[in-house]
Amino acid sequence: MALTWQERGLKKRESTLAKIPIEWRLPEPIPSAEAQKDVTGPYVQQFLSAREIEITESDAVKITENTTTGKWTATEVVTAFCHRAALAHQLTNCLHEIFFDQAIEHAKNLDSAFAAGNGPTGPLHGLPVSFKDQFHVKGVETTMGYVGWINTFEGVKGTGKEKNVESELVREAKALGGIPFCKTSLPHTVMSGVTGNNIVGLTLNPSNRLVSCGGSSGGEGALISMRGSPIGFGTDIGGSIRIPSGLNGLYGIRPSFGRLPYVGAANSMPGQNSIPSVCGPMATSIGSLRLMMQSILSQQPWLHDPAVVNMPWREAEFAQVPADGKLTFGLLFSDGVVNPQPAVKRAFEKVVQVITSMGHELIEWDPPSHKTAVAFAFESYTADGGLDIWHHTGLSGEPPPPFVGELYYGDDGKTKAPKTVDQIWDTNVRLRQYQKEYMDYWNRTAKLTKSGRPVDAILTPVSAVAAFTFDKQIPIGYTPWVNTLDYTSGVFPVTKVDKDIDVRDTNYQPISDEDKERWEQYDPELEHGTPVGMQLVGRRFQEERIICLVELISGALATK
Known part of the structure; x- marks a missing residue:
C-alpha cells in the first residue's frame, strides 16, 4: 500500500x-x-x-x-561543528540533510594532504559550509522541502541524477577547501517568510x-545563530x-543577480527571470562574508555559470572613503x-546616532513608490498562476x-490563469521603466547632499517587526x-528586543489597517x-x- 504524504x-x-x-x-524529554x-x-x-x-564560536x-x-x-x-549542528537540529528543526560522515571523511583527506606537505587546499581549507536545501551535493538528496521530491531528482524518478549532481557554488566552495556538511530547512515553494514544511x-x-526564524532561508538562519555552522548559503527572491x-x-548579503553562481541549484519557478532569485552567504561576522565573497570570485564563476558577470573582487574601487572623509546615507x-x-x-535610531556621531551626512530617502516595486515583485512571483507549485505539491x-x-487564487476563489507572453513582456517593460525612474532619483540626490555626490547607501529596517508567530506572515x-x-543589500545585527524598553505606545496612531x-x-x-537587524542597501553590483x-x-x- 502506498504511503500517504x-x-x-x-x-x-x-x-x-x-x-x-x-x-x-540530547537527553529526553x-x-x-x-x-x-x-x-x-x-x-x-x-x-x-x-x-x-x-x-564553534570562532568565525x-x-x-x-x-x-x-x-x-x-x-x-x-x-567534527565540532557537526556536533553543534546536531544539537541545533534537535532544538530547532533546522536541518534537511545530514551527511556528517561524508564531511568528516573529506576533512581527513584534507588533513592528510596538508600533513604530506601540500599545504592548505585553498583559502577556505577545512571550513565547514552549510547550504540551504536548494543546492545539490553529490551523495546527498535534495528535496527543497517537497515530500514529492523524496527519492527523486527534483521530483522526477529514474533520471540517474539522484544524489549525483553538484551545484556550481558547492563545487567552487569545495575547490577552495570548504567542507559541506549539512543542508538546511526551508518552506517548500521557497515563497514563505515562515520556514516549515511537511518533512x-x-x-x-x-x-x-x-x-519564527524567518524565511525562506530560515534553516540557515537558525543553524548559524546556534553556531552550528560558521557560514552558509541561502537564496533571496524577496528577502x-x-x-x-x-x-x-546574523550578517547576510543579497548580491545583485549575476555576481555569484546559481547554476545547478534547484528552485521554484526556475524560468522566472523578470525578478530572479540570487544566492548569498550568511555568517556570524561581516569579515566572514568578505572572505567568502572574495574566495568564490577567485574561482572565476563567470567561466562556469553563463549568468555570472565577469567581475572580480574590486575592493580598491570601493573601500576608499571620499577625500573629505564624509559619506551620505539615505534614511528610509x-x-x-x-x-x-x-x-x-x-x-534604526541607534544606527542613525552612530552614523551621525561619525560625522557622516543623513538625508531622508523619498524615492519612487516602493509599493509599486513590491507590486512588480508579486506580479513576477505569480506569473505562472501557480503551475509550478501546484505541480510539485501535487506529486x-x-x-x-x-x-x-x-x-x-483570484478573488473568485479559483486558481489564477498564467500570464500570457504579451502580459509578461508588458510587465518587463514597465519594470525597466520603474528601475530607470529609481536610478534617476538616486542620481538626483547629488543635489541634496552637502558633498554634491549621490547617496552612498540607504539605511532601512529588514522588517517592521522583530518577531512573529508561526500562524502569521511577516510584513513584506x-x-x-x-x-x-x-540592488545589493547587507544585513547586520543591532540589538535585541527588551520588554522593559520596547513597551507599547498607547498613543500610537496606525497608518493603515x-x-x-x-x-x-x-x-x-x-x-x-x-x-x-538593519539593512544597508547599495546600487547594483x-x-x-x-x-x-x-x-x-x-x-x-x-563601541557603543
Missing part, C-alpha cells in the same frame, strides 16, 4: 534524525519552547566540551587562519523558540536571506504600510505552506523592492530577547561597497 514526510524526518550519532543525542525559550549561548554550551566551544576568518596554518586540523573543526516541521528561532539574517542576529524608516515596531524603531498531494496558496514591504531593483492589526498583535513579553560600509557601521556599533 504525511507518512512519507515523517519517514524522511526520522531518517534524518537517525543520522545523528547516539552520543550527540527535550524542553518545550515555553520551558526553554532561548537555546543559544550557555544553554547549548552545556552539551559541548571547552574545545568544541572554542572552535570563518579565525577558523581559516587556524586551519590554513595547521594550528587546527580540518577534522577537529568539522521537517516548523523551524524555530534559537533565541526565541516561540517565534529570504535578509529576513532570517535580521531575525537571528517606514514602508508606508506598517511602521516599525518599538524594538525595530530603537535599532505527493501535500498542501502548500500556509498563506502561499492564497497568492495563486521592506525587502522585495530591493529585488525589483536588483494592516499596521493597526500588527500593532494590536505586538507583545514585548513574547518577543523579548529576539535579535533585531556594489557588494564590495556594502561590505565595507557594514564593517564601518558595525565597528562603530560595537
